[in-house]
Amino acid sequence: MDHFTIRDGALHCEDVPLPTIAEAVGTPVYVYSTATMRRHARVFQTAVAPAGDSLTAFAVKANPNAAVLATLATEGLGADIVSIGEYRRAVAAGIAPAKIVFSGVGKTEAEMEEALAGGLSLFNLESVEEAEMLSAVAVRLGRDAPVAFRVNPDVDARSHAKISTGAAHNKFGVPIDRARAAYDRARALPGLAVTGVAVHIGSQLTDLAPLEAAFTRIGELIRQLREDGHHIRRADLGGGLGVPYDPDRPPPPEPEAYGAMVARVTRGWDVTLVFEPGRLIVANAGVLLSRVIRVKPGAGTPFVIVDAAMNDLMRPALYDAFHAIDPVIPRDGTMTADIVGPVCETGDTFATGRTIGRVEAGDLVVFRTAGAYAATMASTYNSRPLTAEVIVNGSDWAIARARQTLDALIGADRVPAWLKDR
Numbered sequence: 326m327d328h329f330t331i332r333d334g335a336l337h338c339e340d341v342p343l344p345t346i347a348e349a350v351g352t353p354v355y356v357y358s359t360a361t362m363r364r365h366a367r368v369f370q371t372a373v374a375p376a377g378d379s380l381t382a383f384a385v386k387a388n389p390n391a392a393v394l395a396t397l398a399t400e401g402l403g404a405d406i407v408s409i410g411e412y413r414r415a416v417a418a419g420i421a422p423a424k425i426v427f428s429g430v431g432k433t434e435a436e437m438e439e440a441l442a443g444g445l446s447l448f449n450l451e452s453v454e455e456a457e458m459l460s461a462v463a464v465r466l467g468r469d470a471p472v473a474f475r476v477n478p479d480v481d482a483r484s485h486a487k488i489s490t491g492a493a494h495n496k497f498g499v500p501i502d503r504a505r506a507a508y509d510r511a512r513a514l515p516g517l518a519v520t521g522v523a524v525h526i527g528s529q530l531t532d533l534a535p536l537e538a539a540f541t542r543i544g545e546l547i548r549q550l551r552e553d554g555h556h557i558r559r560a561d562l563g564g565g566l567g568v569p570y571d572p573d574r575p576p577p578p579e580p581e582a583y584g585a586m587v588a589r590v591t592r593g594w595d596v597t598l599v600f601e602p603g604r605l606i607v608a609n610a611g612v613l614l615s616r617v618i619r620v621k622p623g624a625g626t627p628f629v630i631v632d633a634a635m636n637d638l639m640r641p642a643l644y645d646a647f648h649a650i651d652p653v654i655p656r657d658g659t660m661t662a663d664i665v666g667p668v669c670e671t672g673d674t675f676a677t678g679r680t681i682g683r684v685e686a687g688d689l690v691v692f693r694t695a696g697a698y699a700a701t702m703a704s705t706y707n708s709r710p711l712t713a714e715v716i717v718n719g720s721d722w723a724i725a726r727a728r729q730t731l732d733a734l735i736g737a738d739r740v741p742a743w744l745k746d747r
C-alpha cells in the first residue's frame with residue numbers, strides 16, 4: 326500500500342497535490358512519502374518478529390537521501406552500508422554505528438579504519454584476503470573488529486541476472502564449501518572477533534524458495550562452525566524481497582510469508598538475526614514526477630517525450646525494468662505509445678507500446694515505484710542536472726536534497742583551490 330492517491334481530480338502524495346510540487350520545484354523531481362516508508366518499516370519489523378531477536382538494517386544503497394534515512398532512523402532501523410560514504414550518511418542521519426553493518430565487495434583499508442574507529446556493529450567479509458587486511462587495521466587501531474563472512478551458497482535467486490548475487494560464478498562472498506577454512510583462518514588472525522554468518526542472494530526476489538534453500542544451507546554451516554568451536558551469535562540474512570512493479574503480474578510474496586519462512590527455517594539457530602531490506606522499505610514510497618514535453622507521431626505508435634530521462638531513472642534502460650506510468654490529472658481515454666526521454670540514446674526509453682491514460686503536451690505524469698534504486702543511480706549524462714528530491718509528511722513537504730554542488734559531491738575539503746577559483 327502506498328500514499329499516492331487521486332483526490333479532487335489530481336494525484337496527491339499524502340495530502341499534497343503533485344501539481345503543487347511540480348509548480349514550486351520544477352520537473353523532473355522525485356517525491357517520497359514518509360507515511361509509506363514508515364508503514365513499510367513497521368510491516369517488515371512486525372513480519373520478522375516471530376523469528377525472534379533481530380536488527381533491521383536498511384540497505385542504504387536503495388535510497389541514501391538524508392531525509393529518508395532520518396525518517397527510517399526514527400523507526401528504529403539500522404543501516405546496511407557498502408561504502409564509507411554510506412556510513413557517513415547513515416551516521417549523519419542519526420543511525421548509531423552499533424546498528425550499522427558493513428557489506429560490500431571491495432572494502433578499502435581507509436574505509437575499514439574509519440568504520441572500525443566509529444564503532445561499527447559488524448563487518449561482513451567477502452574473502453580471507455579481506456579478513457587479513459581488516460586484521461591489520463584492527464591491530465593498528467588496538468580494537469577488535471566484529472566479523473562475519475558473507476557466504477556464497479550457490480543458489481539461483483531466479484531474479485534478473487544483473488542483480489542476482491548468490492550463484493557460485495557471482496563475485497560475492499566466500500564459496501560455501503570453503504567457508505569452514507575461512508573461519509578457521511579468521512580465528513587465527515589477531516584483532517578479529519568472529520561472531521556471525523551472512524548471506525544475500527540477490528534483489529527483487531519474487532519467490533521464497535531460493536531464499537529458503539540459501540538459509541537452510543546457512544543453518545547447516547552454523548552447525549558445522551559450532552562443531553569447529555566458533556561462537557556464532559549472529560546471522561545476517563541480507564535483503565532481497567521483491568515489490569510489485571507491474572500491476573498485471575502476480576505480486577511477490579508478502580513480508581508476512583517471508584517472516585514465517587524465516588522463523589521456521591531459523592528455529593533453534595540461537596542467534597540474533599540481521600535483515601537488510603532496501604527496496605521493500607522504500608520502492609513504492611517514491612514516484613518520479615515528470616512533465617510531457619510533447620507527443621510526436623511515430624512510424625507506428627506515437628512517442629510521448631517526457632522531461633525525465635534515463636539519467637534520472639536508469640532501471641528501464643539497465644534492466645528493462647517496468648515502472649507504471651500514470652497521468653497526474655487523468656483525462657478521458659487511453660493511448661498506446663512509446664514513453665521516452667530527451668537523452669540522445671535509443672535506450673532512453675521507459676516503455677514501448679505501453680497503454681497509459683491519455684496525455685497531452687504539458688501534462689504531468691508519474692513513474693511509480695521509484696523510491697528505490699532510482700534517484701541514487703541518477704547521473705548527469707547529457708549535462709542534465711541531478712534530479713531534485715522532495716519529501717512529504719502529511720500536508721508538509723520539503724526539498725530533501727537540492728541539486729548537488731561540487732563541494733557536496735566530492736567533499737568541501739577535497740575541492741582543489743584551482744577548481745574553486747574558477
Ligand SMILES: Cc1ncc(COP(=O)(O)O)c(C=O)c1O
Nearest residue numbers: 384428528564565601602603604
Ligand atoms: C548485501 C546486500 N544487502 C542488502 C541489499 C538490499 O537488497 P534489496 O533492496 O533487494 O532488499 C543488497 C542489494 O541487493 C545487498 O547487496
Ligand SMILES: N[C@@H](CCCC[NH3+])C(=O)O
Nearest residue numbers: 386488528529640697698
Ligand atoms: N539497482 C538494482 C538493485 C541492486 C541491488 C543491489 N545489490 C535495481 O534497481 O533493481
